[in-house]
Amino acid sequence: MKLYNSLTRTAELLEKSVLNIYSCGPTVYNYIHIGNARPSILMDVLIRFLETQNIEINFLQNITDIDDKIINKAIEQNQSEEIVSKQFTEAYLNDLKSLNVKLPNKITPISEKMPEMIAFIQALIDQGDAYVSGGNVYFNINKQKANYGQLSGRKIEELISGERVEIDLNKKNPLDFTLWKNTDIGKKWNSPFGEGRPGWHTECAVLIEDYFKGKTIDIHAGGIDLKFPHHENERIQYIAKNKIELANLWMHNGHLTMSGEKMSKSLGNVILVKEFVSQYNPNLLRWIFLTTNYKQPLNISDDLIEQALKFFEKLNNLRKKVIKEIALNNFNLKKINSKDSLYVQDFFKFMNDDLNTPKVLSLIEALIKNINNKVDANDVVDLLFILNTLGFGNVFNLDISKEEIAQIKKWKDLLDANDFVEADKLRDKLKTKGLI
Ligand SMILES: Nc1ncnc2c1ncn2[C@@H]1O[C@H](COP(=O)(O)OP(=O)(O)OP(=O)(O)O)[C@@H](O)[C@H]1O
Numbered sequence: 001m002k003l004y005n006s007l008t009r010t011a012e013l014l015e016k017s018v019l020n021i022y023s024c025g026p027t028v029y030n031y032i033h034i035g036n037a038r039p040s041i042l043m044d045v046l047i048r049f050l051e052t053q054n055i056e057i058n059f060l061q062n063i064t065d066i067d068d069k070i071i072n073k074a075i076e077q078n079q080s081e082e083i084v085s086k087q088f089t090e091a092y093l094n095d096l097k098s099l100n101v102k103l104p105n106k107i108t109p110i111s112e113k114m115p116e117m118i119a120f121i122q123a124l125i126d127q128g129d130a131y132v133s134g135g136n137v138y139f140n141i142n143k144q145k146a147n148y149g150q151l152s153g154r155k156i157e158e159l160i161s162g163e164r165v166e167i168d169l170n171k172k173n174p175l176d177f178t179l180w181k182n183t184d185i186g187k188k189w190n191s192p193f194g195e196g197r198p199g200w201h202t203e204c205a206v207l208i209e210d211y212f213k214g215k216t217i218d219i220h221a222g223g224i225d226l227k228f229p230h231h232e233n234e235r236i237q238y239i240a241k242n243k244i245e246l247a248n249l250w251m252h253n254g255h256l257t258m259s260g261e262k263m264s265k266s267l268g269n270v271i272l273v274k275e276f277v278s279q280y281n282p283n284l285l286r287w288i289f290l291t292t293n294y295k296q297p298l299n300i301s302d303d304l305i306e307q308a309l310k311f312f313e314k315l316n317n318l319r320k321k322v323i324k325e326i327a328l329n330n331f332n333l334k335k336i337n338s339k340d341s342l343y344v345q346d347f348f349k350f351m352n353d354d355l356n357t358p359k360v361l362s363l364i365e366a367l368i369k370n371i372n373n374k375v376d377a378n379d380v381v382d383l384l385f386i387l388n389t390l391g392f393g394n395v396f397n398l399d400i401s402k403e404e405i406a407q408i409k410k411w412k413d414l415l416d417a418n419d420f421v422e423a424d425k426l427r428d429k430l431k432t433k434g435l436i
């Protein structure tokens with residue numbers, strides 16, 4: 001398949017049978033919002049799709065369980081940092097489950113890798129790629145000028161004059177970033193360079209090095225806001241330490257916005273995942289994300305939610321229609337053609353084209369229309385396959401027991417015999433079960 005690589009700014013062919021993937025996980029100081037769910041659902045769709053082609057996936061994600069935001073929350077709640085991070089790690093995993101997102105192969109809280117972090121930073125100091133100053137350890141950008149800025153596509157001079165860089169007299173170069181932070185508050189670890197905590201960029205780089213044994217991974221994913229400085233700084237440390245690229249391909253999803261502004265905890269314009277799923281079927285969010293290419297920004301609105309509701313209503317009506325065919329006309333879900341149909345071929349073509357999900361949704365619409373015209377086993381099986389691959393769970397569930405078939409038949413007989421009172425009673429029962 002072809003995927004867009006933020007590093008080379010081209011769509012590149014992905015042709016391996018085993019893929020090592022990393023995605024930056026949440027900082028666990030709060031519940032996640034539906035914007036945070038965009039990278040999770042994106043990776044879920046990508047991985048489910050790759051798995052249909054028997055590609056083996058090794059997917060690692062971190063949990064940032066040490067951070068200033070967690071410390072502040074712990075102080076605010078008068079609780080330990082461990083309790084706060086444990087509470088929100090569990091909430092995060094629950095939210096993923098509620099969205100039918102398959103968990104990564106490995107989820108590692110960064111606090112579990114402290115000796116590895118310290119060894120990594122020490123190695124960078126030993127080789128002159130990092131230095132101790134004012135109790136902190138900084139990465140030495142001057143030594144890596146040739147590689148720095150490649151991911152974000154910015155020149156060092158531009159970055160230095162940029163307003164995002166804070167002036168710090170401890171630094172040799174204003175772009176030098178913190179690998180180890182000497183701090184007064186929060187949990188601290190002992191290290192040869194003093195008590196403190198690792199910086200966020202180092203955490204991801206070390207986890208990747210540790211889990212993937214210092215190799216170049218295939219895909220590194222995360223939201224576009226992480227491209228600079230976070231991913232740039234992850235990458236440069238890895239290059240300095242291991243003399244190889246961190247990732248062959250960098251994948252960045254666009255932001256979910258609300259009224260045109262990035263959905264963000266700090267701005268407060270958030271819909272939490274747990275709020276969303278208590279109000280709507282979680283599949284709505286997945287559908288909403290698929291309406292737009294993952295690289296583009298996506299604005300959530302009442303109108304879009306309305307469109308999603310309509311789509312699932314249509315799908316549910318179709319499901320009932322097929323169930324009726326199964327119960328009353330002995331419709332059999334066996335595929336007649338063993339070869340991939342044109343629909344499935346198109347599905348692969350669109351997905352292979354950098355996950356062109358808007359086109360996939362149009363394809364689903366066409367398939368639904370076709371089945372509505374004539375309930376055909378090949379079409380129904382194709383629709384099931386496509387919905388399943390996209391991770392829509394059992395939204396198009398056609399399972400029906402013999403007993404339920406008998407009840408639908410009986411309802412039909414009662415109607416034919418004009419026994420409307422009994423027919424209505426049975427109809428209510430079948431309706432509650434979502435069968436008609
Ligand atoms: N509005 C958004 N749309 C899409 N992805 C987002 C959005 N906000 C955050 N992300 C992504 O969610 C993932 C988790 O990030 P993280 O926990 O750092 O969120 P965050 O940046 O703290 O959120 P916020 O900006 O709301 O405080 C990252 O990959 C990040 O890029």
Ligand SMILES: [Zn+2]
Pocket residue numbers: 023024025204230234
């Ligand atoms: Zn990261």
